[in-house]
Amino acid sequence: MKSQSRREFFKLLGLGGATLLASSVPAMGSEKGGVNNEALGMLYDATMCVGCKACMASCKRVNGDYGSLSYERAPFDPDGLWDAPQDLSGSTRTLIKLHKETDSRWSYVKYSCMHCQKPSCVSVCPVSAMTKDKVTGVVDYNKDTCIGCRYCQVGCSFNIPKFQWEKTLPQIVKCDLCRNTNLREKGITACAEVCPVGAISFGKRKELLAIAHARLQDNPGRYIHHVYGEHELGGTNHLYLSALSFEKLGLPNLPDNAPAEFSEKIQHTIYKGFVAPVALYSTLCFIALKNQKGQEKNGHKEEGE
């Protein structure tokens, strides 16, 4: 009888252990190998780009109405013949810039949302206006819930989300991989669709990584031997190849771990299951009530004396 109950106990223990393992394995999996290589992304090859800005024009044409984008005038152009944004802004989701190192050595660079694997903007948004699609990996913005606190801007290491400072009813502007426009209609982003030289590749992250590494292998002298975005901040779905240093192109030198992992770990440790605040409140209530009773007794005694 006794041995049997002991056997029962071990069985239970084993069972419990197994469930624990089973439940923790996928959790670990999602944390460690958490990179979703099936997610959609883009690969921008700075050595192929000719700086025609067709991507910029196409982006604004396709997303203009949906994303509340407008044309930005240059000071010399009162008639508004050109769209002349200086930087990513509340009217511009993607931008081509030229970096000139010397007269013969230069490179174009394209800016837009990096669509991080673990995006800070999604982690910090208090009202779930920034979301990350589980399947496509697209980091999208919903202006109908956004309160305009601009915490996403504080959080983003790439300074991508832009705010419409000059508007009475402003919103955040950032690339959503044409999720609500071109991607839905044609299955490709507007910028990648129109690029005449194939500098922007669109596809799943694993395909893009394969292309990037193949190019690095085939042309060893042409590139800096690094795929920007493969590991930066835990990986991004927008990847870069370049001949000049990425930092000079305005792509900051970043660590491999995502800031959101760090901040969420601390926040979750403090607020796990809301146990700590409840425990704090009940402990303090107990102490305060006891103190108040003691005080009332003392007070009455004093009055009596």
Next chain:
Amino acid sequence: MAGHHDEFIRLEGKIFTKSFFVLLTLVIVGFYYIGVRYVKGIGAVSNMSDGYPWGIWIAYDVATGTAIACGGYAMAILIYIRNHWKFHPLIRSALLTSLFGYCLAGFSVMVDLGRYWNSYGFFMPARWQINSAMFEVALCVMAYSTVLVIEFLPAVLWSLENSRGETLRKVSAWLHPRLVPDEAKLASGLEWVRESAAWLRPRLDKVLVFFIVLGITLPTMHQSSLGSLLLIAATKLNPLWHTGFLPLLFLINCIYIGYAIVIMESIISSTAFKREIEFQELAGLSRIIPWLTVIWLSVRVGDLVYRGQVANALRFDFYSCFFLLEFCLVAGGSMILFSRRMRRSPRWLFITATMIILGGGLYRFNVYLIGFNPGQGWHYFPSFAELMITAGVIALEILGYQVLVKVFPVLPNPHKHAANGHAQDEPVGLPPVAVPQGK
């Protein structure tokens, strides 16, 4: 606050003083620019940019302002948790400043929010995003402001109970007779208000302690979360300030600022309203501060040593200078307060309290603005309009305090207080540390 209403008195005096009108001017200018902001957008009044999306409205009005408004929180810990009831006379004025600080921080947030009309989303569980420190801060601050109103309610009820409705009568005499109900109706209405206030007050007194404890729990949560807000800026905030200890540092920081502000405010209001300084209480309070700052400075320095940032801290460049300034203000103020002789001089009490508030406040500014570097090419310095909005909010705070201490019994009753003072000649046998439990 149960059954201690005789501890507080209403300040006699005119409401419309010279300073009232000076402050009112500032308030009006500030509100003019707030109007401009709502019509023309945030860019029209502020120098904030996509690199510096948070300016002084967040760094001062919210991050620093709520720390300065922590007097009520710090006093509640001291009185109700650490059981030092002789500080009780100071609590109402501390609560009133807290109330103003928090309500106006909330108001500043509504000026700062770009899409303020969507902020009802905080009450919709489907939109909650519990990973966000800001979500936690927002809910806690809203809850705490409500708690502060409830905590202050006894003073309001007392005034209603004891009012003779003279102002109301004057107003009704001034208005057109058609607009005013007849005398009997008015009297019976007043009587009803008085009776319900008298009915409510003892009942509120009984349950008030639960709200007071809530008023200790909530700031513990959101003051630490105000530090957590900047945890995400790992690549932007200078390593002198970016650390996993940000929540703890912000929490301790707000408590010592809280005590310092109670001291400063007492001295200022005693001088301004020509009242006796609550001397014994303040000397006792000032004894707690250096112990808190010692803990804070140890965590601060220990963390810098652990992360190998000491060399950066002593480099005397831009960031290092601001770090050293913050450090010297807090450390210097605390050193002085360790001396018993200094603690007994109102002048030195005032100077040290100011140093601690400036140092502690600068720490928050450093975290939110000065140590924040989004990358090359971004600069921020507040615009005139932006500064005037903040100045208007601060003016409104002081104005409100000035008026309300003349309307409600807020300030300590000097007679009652004097009796207390003689009963305990030696300032306070306080155990050194007053950190809240359960961090």
